[in-house]
Amino acid sequence: MNPFAAPARRGAWRPDRWGRLVCRAAWDETHDVRSFLLQPEDGSRITHEPGQYLTVRTEGAGVERSYTITSSAAGDRAIIITVKRKPGGVMSGHLHDTLHPGDVVEGFGPAGRFGPATAPAECYLLLSAGSGITPMMAIVRTAADLGIDLDAVFLHAARTEEDLIGAAELAALARRLPRLRVLMVPSRPVNGWAGEKGRLDADALARLVPDCADRTVLCCGPEGFMAAMRVATAALGVPSTGYFEESFDFGVTEGEMAGDSTLPARRITFARSGRSFDCPQGTTILAAAKAAGIAMPSSCARGECGTCKSLKVSGTVTMSATTALRQREIDRGFILPCSSRPETDVVLDR
Known part of the structure; x- marks a missing residue:
């Protein structure tokens, strides 16, 4: 063929x-x-x-x-x-x-639910550092391919100019998207860099993006960078409802903590495989499965990636995070075992 x-x-x-x-x-x-x-x-x-x-x-x-x-x-x-x-x-x-x-x-x-499809707006600040540039590249490439008149400032930070991902491609895409402004900012340039340089903070944002407060912010990068940008954009007038971030830098989660041994455990059963195990109350289903030596697909372990998503056949759970589920999935009975604690015995379609 x-x-x-x-x-x-x-x-x-x-x-x-x-x-x-x-x-x-x-x-x-x-x-x-x-x-x-x-x-x-x-x-x-x-x-x-x-x-x-x-x-x-x-x-x-x-x-x-x-x-x-x-x-x-x-x-x-x-x-x-x-x-x-x-x-x-x-x-x-x-x-x-x-x-x-x-x-x-x-x-x-x-x-995942990060990006303009779930955060529609008239104009954006795409704010990234390091490999956090990746979702922003997808956004800009999609806009160019679909002829979307994207109004965005794309502000990206990296250690040196040698660490900048897709700089030449972004310059070409900006010629196709007249309302896209791309700013690459290495903090420690090494080869006579002629553009913006230094660390991004509130003063740099105010200078480089003077209308920051009027833009919906999509932010991705290391946790330290996002924490700093969260504070900086808020100081410049960006409301919490206009700030969104994505991260895979996951730390220790509540789901790994021990449950309450004074309360009766709940029985978790996988309908298709027939396997079952006890889940102490207060412990997530994913953590209990791991403790029982039963493998379940998982990645973030905090309700953000959707890898462990499972259909609940029966039973009741409390979910502490539902980011990776759409409402129609919740309505159908899907849960995230990594953030679900059983209130009764539970049967999953696994």
Whole structure:
């Protein structure tokens, strides 16, 4: 079959179950950032909204990690994830070193509710640092491909100019999007950088984006950066309702804490496999499953990624976080075991 020919329509990729993806291409973005083009092995169409992410697992790494989809949402035959190699990072190092064209990984999603599809606005400040640029790249690429008249200031911080991801491409996209202004700001430039430089703070934001208070802010980057930007944008008049952020820098969660041993445990049963285990009251279902030696798909363990999403057949739970679920999924009975504590015995469709 001619790979350039329009393919026959195939079924939709299922975002609520693991599926196989073939790596079709891989390339370096910077010295420690690499992108991978992934295509559903069965030819299904994989759709997403700009700002969503995919959870990936491989046999070799033995862990699951979530990565933002950086490709334009205008296409549905393949997606791109962009991965920064982290010191000691099991999955990022594994993907950088071993994932080549023709290899297969498993993916779950797309998922997530970060981006303009869930935060519609007249104008934006896309504020990022380091690998936090990835959802912003998806937003801008999608706008360019769909002819959306995007009014946005794209302000990105990095350590040096050698760490800037997609600088040349963004300059080209800005020529297609007349109301897009791109500002790359290395904090410690090394090669005679002629543009803006230094650390971003409230003073820098006020100078570079004087109408900051009138823009909806989408922020992504290291936790320290986002904490600083949260304070800085608030000081400049951005309301909390106009500030959104995305992060995969997850710390210790409540779900790992022990439950109340003085209360009777609840029985959790997987309907399809027939496996069951006790869950102390006050403990999440995911934490109890791990303690019982029963594997469940999971990534963030705090209700943000949707990897553990499960259909509840019966029983009652209290969910402390529902970010990764849409209301229609909640109405159908889906829960997030990582943030769900049982009030009764529970049966899940697993």
